[in-house]
Amino acid sequence: MELFHDPKIDWLGKKWYFLGFSLIFSVAGLLSIFFWHGLPLDVDFRGGTVVRVKFASSPDADRIRSAVDRAGLKDARIQQPYGPVANNEVLVTLSRSATSESAIDQGRATIVNTLTQNYSSGGAQNQGKLDLDNISGSALASWLEQNDPEHLGNSPDSQSRYEAQATAAVNFRDDQHSGVIDTIDSLRGVVDPAVLIALDQNAWVSGFSVRSVEIVGAQVGKVLQHQAELATLYSLGGMLVYLWFRFELIYGVAAVVACFHDTIITVGAFSLSNQEISLTVIAAILTLIGYSMNDTIVVFDRIRENLRLSRREPLADCAGRTRNIFLQ
Amino acid sequence: MKTNIRTRLIVIIAVLVVFVYGVFGIPRGLSGNALTQGLLSGGLFRKGIHLGLDLKGGMHLILQVKVDEAIGAETDTDVAAIQSDLQKNGISGATVSKPDANRADFIQVSGVPADHNNDVRSLLENTYSTRFDVAPGVGNTWTLTMKPTEESAAKQRALDQAIEVITSRTNTLGVSEPIIEPYQLGSYQILVELPGVDDLNRVKDVIQSTARLEAHEVIGDQPWADRQSALQALGGYVPADAELVQSVPGASANGSVGEWYELKKIPIWGGTDVRDAQPGHNPNTGEPEVDFYLTNAAGDRFATWTGANIGKYMAIVLDNRVQEVAVIKGQIRDQGNISGGGISEERVKDLSMLLRTGALPASIEFMQETTVGPSLGADSIHQGVVASIVGMVTVMAFMLIYYRGAGINADLALFLNLVILLGFLGFSGATLTLPGIAGVILTIGMGVDSNVLIFERIREELRAGKSPSAAVDQGFGHAWTTIVDTHVTTIVSAAILFIFGTGPVKGFAVTLTFGLLANLFTAVFVSRVIFDTHLSRKLHGEPISI
Numbered sequence: 001m002e003l004f005h006d007p008k009i010d011w012l013g014k015k016w017y018f019l020g021f022s023l024i025f026s027v028a029g030l031l032s033i034f035f036w037h038g039l040p041l042d043v044d045f046r047g048g049t050v051v052r053v054k055f056a057s058s059p060d061a062d063r064i065r066s067a068v069d070r071a072g073l074k075d076a077r078i079q080q081p082y083g084p085v086a087n088n089e090v091l092v093t094l095s096r097s098a099t100s101e102s103a104i105d106q107g108r109a110t111i112v113n114t115l116t117q118n119y120s121s122g123g124a125q126n127q128g129k130l131d132l133d134n135i136s137g138s139a140l141a142s143w144l145e146q147n148d149p150e151h152l153g154n155s156p157d158s159q160s161r162y163e164a165q166a167t168a169a170v171n172f173r174d175d176q177h178s179g180v181i182d183t184i185d186s187l188r189g190v191v192d193p194a195v196l197i198a199l200d201q202n203a204w205v206s207g208f209s210v211r212s213v214e215i216v217g218a219q220v221g222k223v224l225q226h227q228a229e230l231a232t233l234y235s236l237g238g239m240l241v242y243l244w245f246r247f248e249l250i251y252g253v254a255a256v257v258a259c260f261h262d263t264i265i266t267v268g269a270f271s272l273s274n275q276e277i278s279l280t281v282i283a284a285i286l287t288l289i290g291y292s293m294n295d296t297i298v299v300f301d302r303i304r305e306n307l308r309l310s311r312r313e314p315l316a317d318c319a320g321r322t323r324n325i326f327l328q
Numbered sequence: 329m330k331t332n333i334r335t336r337l338i339v340i341i342a343v344l345v346v347f348v349y350g351v352f353g354i355p356r357g358l359s360g361n362a363l364t365q366g367l368l369s370g371g372l373f374r375k376g377i378h379l380g381l382d383l384k385g386g387m388h389l390i391l392q393v394k395v396d397e398a399i400g401a402e403t404d405t406d407v408a409a410i411q412s413d414l415q416k417n418g419i420s421g422a423t424v425s426k427p428d429a430n431r432a433d434f435i436q437v438s439g440v441p442a443d444h445n446n447d448v449r450s451l452l453e454n455t456y457s458t459r460f461d462v463a464p465g466v467g468n469t470w471t472l473t474m475k476p477t478e479e480s481a482a483k484q485r486a487l488d489q490a491i492e493v494i495t496s497r498t499n500t501l502g503v504s505e506p507i508i509e510p511y512q513l514g515s516y517q518i519l520v521e522l523p524g525v526d527d528l529n530r531v532k533d534v535i536q537s538t539a540r541l542e543a544h545e546v547i548g549d550q551p552w553a554d555r556q557s558a559l560q561a562l563g564g565y566v567p568a569d570a571e572l573v574q575s576v577p578g579a580s581a582n583g584s585v586g587e588w589y590e591l592k593k594i595p596i597w598g599g600t601d602v603r604d605a606q607p608g609h610n611p612n613t614g615e616p617e618v619d620f621y622l623t624n625a626a627g628d629r630f631a632t633w634t635g636a637n638i639g640k641y642m643a644i645v646l647d648n649r650v651q652e653v654a655v656i657k658g659q660i661r662d663q664g665n666i667s668g669g670g671i672s673e674e675r676v677k678d679l680s681m682l683l684r685t686g687a688l689p690a691s692i693e694f695m696q697e698t699t700v701g702p703s704l705g706a707d708s709i710h711q712g713v714v715a716s717i718v719g720m721v722t723v724m725a726f727m728l729i730y731y732r733g734a735g736i737n738a739d740l741a742l743f744l745n746l747v748i749l750l751g752f753l754g755f756s757g758a759t760l761t762l763p764g765i766a767g768v769i770l771t772i773g774m775g776v777d778s779n780v781l782i783f784e785r786i787r788e789e790l791r792a793g794k795s796p797s798a799a800v801d802q803g804f805g806h807a808w809t810t811i812v813d814t815h816v817t818t819i820v821s822a823a824i825l826f827i828f829g830t831g832p833v834k835g836f837a838v839t840l841t842f843g844l845l846a847n848l849f850t851a852v853f854v855s856r857v858i859f860d861t862h863l864s865r866k867l868h869g870e871p872i873s874i
Contacts, residue, residue: 054703105697139527170702174701174702174706175703179701179704211704212699213698215698220514220695224513227830234824242820280832282833283766287770289821290818293818294774297814297817298810301813
């Protein structure tokens with residue numbers, strides 16, 4: 001099977017269309033970066049707090065918003081749904097101003113407390129009980145040891161037995177139910193009946209669980225931002241040097257200009273659509289640089305080879321022919 | 329030709345066996361669980377694949393050590409030493425102080441009597457000029473500024489000590505494979521990675537507690553109800569050698585709320601003088617308490633001081649809060665306890681642990697904090713593996729359809745590429761992160777890319793009328809340099825990512841680099857051998873399927 005059989009496209013004859021096309025996109029991107037959305041940065045670089053919460057059932061964004069508002073976090077941004085709708089996940093973002101360096105954890109604590117108070121299936125009657133959706137394995141184990149629902153007494157044997165059950169319950173929740181269980185009864189068969197009865201009486205399920213928290217102070221964010229800029233520039237520079245060594249300087253410059261162009265258009269697209277740039281996006285951009293370079297080199301290699309074979313052909317024809325070969 | 333191919337086939341099979349061992353080790357069985365176990369645990373010559381924090385769950389912290397506090401504590405001791413030196417030399421009337429609250433490295437000796445000016449100068453220059461720049465100031469004052477080299481050495485010491493203390497504290501929490509090291513991107517910051525920890529608040533408390541236990545002499549004998557009235561009674565300002573410290577509720581017999589005490593600023597003994605601490609119970613009341621023991625040197629100092637100050641009051645201060653106030657009834661050597669304030673059994677346990685592991689030389693601030701719950705990690709692994717398999721199968725199917733017979737060749741090379749990549753990870757114990765899985769998928773893409781380059785070139789040569797074996801030869805010969813060039817440039821950008829990236833992104837750079845190296849081997853060598861094997865079984869000039 002072949003998709004492009006002997007294409008004869010006059011690439012360089014149509015160069016103005018391509019140049020116009022890329023000019024529109026890069027200029028639009030640059031305009032957006034400088035005059036419209038700026039560079040929308042993720043908490044990684046901007047600093048701030050992001051709490052990712054999973055709910056057992058479809059969450060009501062308005063209810064979360066009003067609860068968080070009441071707790072005094074006025075500029076919280078609530079992104080719902082986060083990811084596929086069926087995941088029931090919500091992302092709560094606080095800006096850097098709400099993430100002061102002296103009390104970096106405060107935003108997270110407020111969000112979690114607010115959710116526990118306002119957005120849980122049981123409500124106030126469950127105050128002081130164990131929340132099985134948010135408890136850690138070690139905390140559950142030590143609770144079981146203290147309360148000894150199976151009346152095993154104080155022996156190393158009982159300790160390991162309770163630890164095993166706590167681990168089983170937590171693993172059941174985390175590995176098979178993505179961190180949230182609906183009812184305590186779903187633990188039937190996972191833990192001993194006596195433990196299940198004790199949990200029924202003394203524990204509850206809040207119906208949500210905090211899946212991840214990311215808190216970045218402004219200072220760290222700035223350093224990371226600087227690092228990302230350096231990484232992008234150095235990788236362009238490193239490639240320039242390699243190409244200089246392998247081809248000629250002008251090839252290297254052309255390749256780096258091509259890469260830079262690809263990077264500008266990508267970053268510009270992020271700015272135009274107001275999508276946030278995170279560390280992972282930077283990694284993706286660097287990969288793009290790698291790929292862009294990859295394609296450029298493949299074409300250059302072939303241009304060089306063809307130039308050697310047919311010295312009398314003008315460069316434009318040769319370059320155009322090379323590209324046709326590459327579409328094949 | 330035949331033997332040559334056989335040797336190369338043997339090389340390939342040997343590589344396959346070695347790297348399959350790298351991936352799984354010697355598994356205890358062939359069930360899914362046994363294989364996963366083999367994948368993750370180490371063995372002979374292999375370290376097993378480590379999962380990053382984002383896949384395993386855990387905490388990533390960046391801590392700022394407030395090193396200026398450590399400098400402050402050091403110069404506090406110097407102020408006391410200069411005072412006693414002046415006293416020893418019979419110079420009275422001069423005051424030693426740190427006039428600028430924002431400059432921990434600056435000491436001033438003021439009010440020096442004119443006739444003693446030379447004595448003071450020679451004293452300061454003889455004893456302190458190794459660590460301080462001594463200079464005369466305006467009107468019978470001398471200033472001491474800590475030397476920059478001395479200051480940065482002291483800050484470095486504080487950082488090293490903080491790392492040591494945090495390491496021993498996390499060890500008591502039973503965290504496996506913690507990473508605690510200087511964070512190179514910041515100044516005097518520490519990177520802490522604790523895989524598998526989900527009890528966020530407890531860990532943070534344990535790490536952040538300064539646990540600085542000190543004994544101070546109490547000035548006067550009555551505490552004040554609040555800071556305001558204390559200041560009033562002292563005439564508006566706190567003397568330079570004293571400080572006002574609040575107590576925890578219940579520190580003294582009658583105090584149910586926190587009261588303010590005026591204490592001597594220089595402690596009798598301090599943070600690093602505690603040798604051991606154990607949870608215990610008060611023999612009279614049965615209440616929980618922490619029993620602590622001082623080092624020999626501090627014990628001697630304490631005995632001398634208590635012997636000379638019977639009848640005075642002494643305060644035990646923990647992290648800048650008065651815990652206990654007691655009248656000195658006799659000489660005390662090296663023992664003491666902290667109780668009172670309705671201290672709980674659990675707090676007693678944690679506190680003794682903190683005192684045993686030693687005080688932090690300075691307090692700590694959290695600069696960055698990332699927590700990934702174990703459930704998210706499990707989901708991420710699941711999704712990553714599904715994405716990799718779907719990507720791989722799609723690409724393999726495409727190659728089979730587009731290149732028919734040669735597609736099998738590419739698919740074998742691709743499969744071997746994946747085995748070598750995972751084997752590399754297993755041998756080196758490199759960390760696999762979520763972006764790392766993306767790197768694996770990207771490697772699959774790059775692998776196919778190389779194969780496409782070679783195959784297209786072979787097709788082209790065939791179209792130009794060459795025989796199959798000549799076309800294969802030419803195809804590999806021409807594509808080879810291009811493939812090396814493209815791989816080197818991508819490895820360059822991966823290397824830069826590795827240098828500049830943090831945690832998860834580093835994982836991406838690692839898998840991408842390993843993947844590209846494996847790809848050079850499979851695309852150029854393995855694929856070629858398979859072609860040659862295939863060609864050697866055909867008659868000369870018989871067409872190949874591509």
